[in-house]
Amino acid sequence: MLKYQFDWSVVTSGKYFEWLLSGLYTTIQLSVVSVILSFILGLIIAIMRMSNFKPVQWFAHGYLEFFRNTPLLVQIFFWYFGSYKILPTAINDWLNRTNFEFGAAVIALTIYTSAFIAEDIRSGVRSIPKEQLEAARSSGFSYIRSMQYIILPQAVRITIPPLINQFLNLMKNSSLAMTIGVAELTYQARQVESYTFKGFEAFTAATLVYVVLSIVITLMVTYYDKRVLSLMKAR
Amino acid sequence: MQTGFDFTVIWINITYFFIGRFPHGPLGGIALTLYLAIIACVLSFIGGLFLGLMSISQNKLVRYLSIAILNIIRGMPLLMVIFWMYFLLPAMMGKTISESWTVIVALTLFTSAYMSQIVKAGVEGIPKGQTEAALSTGLHPWQAMIYIVLPQGLRNMIPSFVNQFVSMIKDTSLAFIVGVSELTQVATQINNRTIIYPTEIFLFIAVIYFFICFAFTSLSRWLEKRLAWRR
Numbered sequence: 001m002l003k004y005q006f007d008w009s010v011v012t013s014g015k016y017f018e019w020l021l022s023g024l025y026t027t028i029q030l031s032v033v034s035v036i037l038s039f040i041l042g043l044i045i046a047i048m049r050m051s052n053f054k055p056v057q058w059f060a061h062g063y064l065e066f067f068r069n070t071p072l073l074v075q076i077f078f079w080y081f082g083s084y085k086i087l088p089t090a091i092n093d094w095l096n097r098t099n100f101e102f103g104a105a106v107i108a109l110t111i112y113t114s115a116f117i118a119e120d121i122r123s124g125v126r127s128i129p130k131e132q133l134e135a136a137r138s139s140g141f142s143y144i145r146s147m148q149y150i151i152l153p154q155a156v157r158i159t160i161p162p163l164i165n166q167f168l169n170l171m172k173n174s175s176l177a178m179t180i181g182v183a184e185l186t187y188q189a190r191q192v193e194s195y196t197f198k199g200f201e202a203f204t205a206a207t208l209v210y211v212v213l214s215i216v217i218t219l220m221v222t223y224y225d226k227r228v229l230s231l232m233k234a235r
Numbered sequence: 236m237q238t239g240f241d242f243t244v245i246w247i248n249i250t251y252f253f254i255g256r257f258p259h260g261p262l263g264g265i266a267l268t269l270y271l272a273i274i275a276c277v278l279s280f281i282g283g284l285f286l287g288l289m290s291i292s293q294n295k296l297v298r299y300l301s302i303a304i305l306n307i308i309r310g311m312p313l314l315m316v317i318f319w320m321y322f323l324l325p326a327m328m329g330k331t332i333s334e335s336w337t338v339i340v341a342l343t344l345f346t347s348a349y350m351s352q353i354v355k356a357g358v359e360g361i362p363k364g365q366t367e368a369a370l371s372t373g374l375h376p377w378q379a380m381i382y383i384v385l386p387q388g389l390r391n392m393i394p395s396f397v398n399q400f401v402s403m404i405k406d407t408s409l410a411f412i413v414g415v416s417e418l419t420q421v422a423t424q425i426n427n428r429t430i431i432y433p434t435e436i437f438l439f440i441a442v443i444y445f446f447i448c449f450a451f452t453s454l455s456r457w458l459e460k461r462l463a464w465r466r
Contacts (some may be wrong), residue, residue, distance in 0.1 A: 065445075068452075070444050071405040072408075074444060077423065078438065082437045084434070176314060186312060206315065212310075214309070215306060
């Protein structure tokens with residue numbers, strides 16, 4: 001191995017530390033915005049997928065299959081480079097005025113993740129006994145209302161651990177946003193490397209942040225599984 | 236909204252999309268995507284088998300070591316693993332290695348961690364009585380694992396392996412970042428050259444990826460049903 005002088009001060013203080021910090025901030029911002037939007041979208045798609053109206057069901061099915069079986073990177077490129085022919089001019093103008101890279105990344109991540117979240121929600125709903133829906137319908141709730149008040153509140157509680165895992169995946173996937181120039185954590189680590197040639201330190205710092213975040217979140221899921229879900233089963 | 240798609244750009248470059256500059260230059264496009272995915276998948280099957288067996292080992296040191304490796308790899312984005320390999324491998328080997336192999340090593344490391352979970356679940360799904368019976372007939376624990384438990388476990392794991400292969404095909408698109416000319420890279424090249432057809436180009440490769448991945452996803456579902464029925 002070549003002789004290599006370690007210099008950890010590069011990533012623990014000063015300008016480059018601030019770069020990494022701002023990268024982390026962007027990563028979290030990107031993940032949180034996308035996860036909220038993709039939860040909403042995923043919920044809608046899941047409900048559509050379970051609807052009895054065939055065309056709606058087919059649409060949701062096609063949506064799920066298409067976006068789950070296409071690489072996220074291609075989707076990001078599609079929205080970043082190709083959205084001008086798809087989106088209405090007003091939205092494009094707005095995106096161009098604000099932050100187009102960030103916006104395209106949010107759109108791609110949201111759509112990609114919503115397909116996975118929809119499947120998680122659907123399997124959560126499936127685990128609720130059918131009699132509950134029947135009971136709700138026979139006491140006069142409409143399909144939408146019985147979903148809203150009876151089925152979904154329970155299903156979402158069961159779905160929380162897989163949802164948190166999706167958030168984790170989303171956080172890791174958000175690193176792909178660097179390919180279109182969103183200055184998130186991986187981008188900044190790369191940037192520090194090219195400015196200082198201290199790649200080992202920069203990548204170690206970024207890796208540590210990712211690994212620590214993911215371990216903390218995994219521990220939270222384990223705790224939730226043990227406490228909340230076992231309580232629900234006991235009832 | 237600017238309407239009007241023009242897909243002739245796809246037709247003009249169709250061989251480039253499929254095989255790159257192959258007969259006169261290196262392989263690229265869809266062929267290279269599949270090549271990367273298949274090699275990395277075979278390697279990570281072996282890696283996953285080792286890591287998975289390590290993580291259910293009786294030896295505490297081996298078990299904790301494998302769990303530490305697993306958690307670190309699974310906590311990292313694949314892009315990060317590729318960057319690590321990109322600059323660690325030449326330093327460790329003392330010579331440059333090709334971008335394709337950098338990506339194959341990174342994909343193998345990354346996917347091994349996920350494969351190992353499948354192996355672990357598959358082995359743990361085999362009733363304990365099988366191991367006990369094997370041990371009481373005088374087999375060594377390793378022999379019991381290799382001849383009795385794994386062959387049964389592996390059969391149940393097949394659908395999950397196929398799903399991992401689908402993820403692998405999607406993940407090869409990240410080879411773009413170090414300049415391997417697989418499908419995504421080829422598409423960005425054509426996009427850079429033609430400039431005004433990004434929507435058509437990226438829609439086209441999305442559909443290509445979709446057909447390949449969907450075929451394997453369907454295969455995995457079919458296998459799952461069939462294997463469940465035979466049991």
